[in-house]
Amino acid sequence: MRGLSPRFTPAAGLLFLATLTSVASAQGAKTSGPAPKPFSYNYTVETKAAAAMDVSHLDPVQMRAIYAARRKRVLESMPEGAMLIFSVDENQPRHLEYQVPQSENHDFEFLTGLAGLDSYDSALLIIPAEDGPRVVLYTSGNPEAIKVATGIEDVRAYAKMEEDFSIAITTYRDWRITQIRRWPVPAALAKQWSSGARALYVNYPRFPRLGQPEPTRFAFFATLQHYSPALQLRDSAEVMDPIRELHDAYDLACLRRAVQITGDGIVEGMRLARPGLTESQIMEVLDFVYRYHGATLGFPTEAQETPIPPQRVIRQVPEGYIAFVSRSADVPIVAGGVMHVDTGASFLDHSSDIQRIAPVDGHFTPEQRKVYEAALKVQKSVIEAIKPGAKWWDLHNLAVKILHDEGGYDQYYKYGIGHFVGMEVHDEGDYEKPMLPGMAMAIEQGVVLPGGVHMQLEDNVIVTETGHDWVSQSIPIEPDDVEKMMQTSSSFVGFASKPWPPAVVK
Ligand SMILES: [Mn+2]
Known part of the structure; x- marks a missing residue:
């Protein structure tokens, strides 16, 4: 279901919530996962590195290493499943907090270093597979340039995400070894889902507004669940918050x-x-x-x-x-x-x-x-x-x-x-x-x-x-x-x- 009419009324709101509840119960509600696992972090090491860092003249090599270390913490910490973090171009208006531009994009930015135009229509997929973790960045920008900027080796066109997830949910019920060399990313995702919980951690709004048009990524969440009811959507904050709490x-x-x-x-x-x-x-x-x-x-x-x-x-x-x-x-x-x-x-x-x-x-x-x-x-x-x-x-x-x-x-x-x-x-x-x-x-x-x-x-x-x-x-x-x-x-x-x-x- 997409957005509400701007002329939102309390009656429409109740109808909206009722619909939401029935959709959720039919397709599997957002669930809570097992506790995140410990990840490597050492304050003494980080604070020494901070003292030596010149934030006015950032070293691109050092910066790529910093974002890679953050993604490694996610890989260590995620208890099961995979994670998909969308970039967010627009904040919803807020009830509680003052508006900060790009605020809802902070999880994506935290893991990639990309913001503004560089993060437009993008998503980061993280799969902590035992036989080799995978990090894939889907971008609407120039994949080669984004590869250089982030140091992420597997950068693909944003449109490719639909194909990768379609193949993954086609094959995860009975993971097919025949697909692994042909489609390594969907195969890794399918294998991760067929060998453990079928969980996908996704970024829900940090500052939700129920009476406003839904964020565009909700359509993708809904489609995934519609086609694959066994898939459990979880809030990526469960994994991200303990990592963002400890400052590098x-x-x-x-x-x-x-x-x-x-x-x-x-x-x-x-x-x-x-x-x-x-x-x-x-x-x-x-x-x-x-x-x-x-x-x-x-x-x-x-x-x-x-x-x-x-x-x-x-x-x-x-x-x-x-x-x-x-x-x-x-x-x-x-x-x-x-x-x-x-x-x-x-x-x-x-x-x-x-x-x-x-x-x-x-x-x-x-x-x-x-x-x-x-x-x-x-x-x-x-x-x-x-x-x-x-x-x-x-x-x-x-x-x-x-x-x-x-x-x-x-x-x-x-x-x-x-x-x-x-x-x-x-x-x-x-x-x-x-x-x-x-x-x-x-x-x-x-x-x-x-x-x-x-x-x-x-x-x-x-x-x-x-x-x-x-x-x-x-x-x-x-x-x-x-x-x-x-x-x-x-x-x-x-x-x-x-x-x-x-x-x-x-
Ligand atoms: Mn304060």
């Missing part, structure tokens, strides 16, 4: 650079924040600095002053419209407040996520400093507790307890202590699993006084073999350092004080 050298190097660039943007933007400019203008400085350094936005930058300036109207965002709403407003900065930024540059598709606070007059008032120090105390205590084996819930409870003890601030703390960061600002990962070396996360909490100041802090941290690496520690966070930062001019002062409209030079 390239991930780690990109995350560090993303944090550096974010720090640069925050320092420039905060220094400029003063009455006479608007919150939006501060946001634009941060975003400019990111783009100047070759990064993009991991998510829309928020720059907001509290106590909330009277001119700012808080709008309720209708569901599904979150992608279109600016998180900063065209309202003037008012003396006496604190500027809050929640922001993260994304460098080569690895996002950071940082929050900082600074007084727009250059000095915290004694009351502001007291509240700020409470939030800082929580932040340092939680980061200090991060080590292998630590649990998300323990960190969360620790934050709530200290916020409570510091003045009953826990009642205004409405979210959770943090999230994984990676290709996605809110990256994939298991929040029940004890922490492992190589995980990267954002720790966020704060004191939000109703009608008063919001003192929220957020940092990026990597779990190491022995504890943690507070990657964003150098972005001013001690109150004295924050004040010092605010007493130094921004490089943008000259630009920001130019008259508007600009004079025409003849």
Whole structure:
């Protein structure tokens, strides 16, 4: 079944769900497989390689080896069956998260390094056969060029995928040895399916929208199941998430650079924040600095002053419209407040996520400093507790307890202590699993006084073999350092004080 009418109604929605249920029960629903197997990963090796890596001048040979190592982890980890990861040209609009371009393409990009036009109409097939694993890339681009770019030896035309899967399901019921030399890929797939579970791991949307037109790859999933009801479709996230959770050298190097660039943007933007400019203008400085350094936005930058300036109207965002709403407003900065930024540059598709606070007059008032120090105390205590084996819930409870003890601030703390960061600002990962070396996360909490100041802090941290690496520690966070930062001019002062409209030079 393909997409719904754009004029989606609740009644049509129920009908759609009912149809979906009956199709699923007739043809075999998406199932869960056995637990993924362990795969080779060593944080010490990866972090050393990251330190030696120059992300501004990537070595193509090294990059091909990095993507090959990722595919090897999938081969080691997949418990049975095969995996087919489609490239995804378009995100569905989202309910929960801010839209990031190419976000749904991240699994494909993670395994191939291909994005944008290079990944248009493409799919990666991974078969962990015992007598020799196979990796096949179907592309609508030039197979020779894609072969060179990825280092994948078996690159085929996208149209060939239909033929390969047709032959595989023709023959897998009774795998025919006569086919192995003629059609090695379908034969390997058929053999894999006839010797174990008939499972295919495929990439479902990470951010589903049931009321929107279906992603185009769903048609292929449905056809496969229609012709081969014994085939079990499984969510590739079962295998991919544990791999994406543990960051390799390239991930780690990109995350560090993303944090550096974010720090640069925050320092420039905060220094400029003063009455006479608007919150939006501060946001634009941060975003400019990111783009100047070759990064993009991991998510829309928020720059907001509290106590909330009277001119700012808080709008309720209708569901599904979150992608279109600016998180900063065209309202003037008012003396006496604190500027809050929640922001993260994304460098080569690895996002950071940082929050900082600074007084727009250059000095915290004694009351502001007291509240700020409470939030800082929580932040340092939680980061200090991060080590292998630590649990998300323990960190969360620790934050709530200290916020409570510091003045009953826990009642205004409405979210959770943090999230994984990676290709996605809110990256994939298991929040029940004890922490492992190589995980990267954002720790966020704060004191939000109703009608008063919001003192929220957020940092990026990597779990190491022995504890943690507070990657964003150098972005001013001690109150004295924050004040010092605010007493130094921004490089943008000259630009920001130019008259508007600009004079025409003849
Ligand atoms: Mn965050």
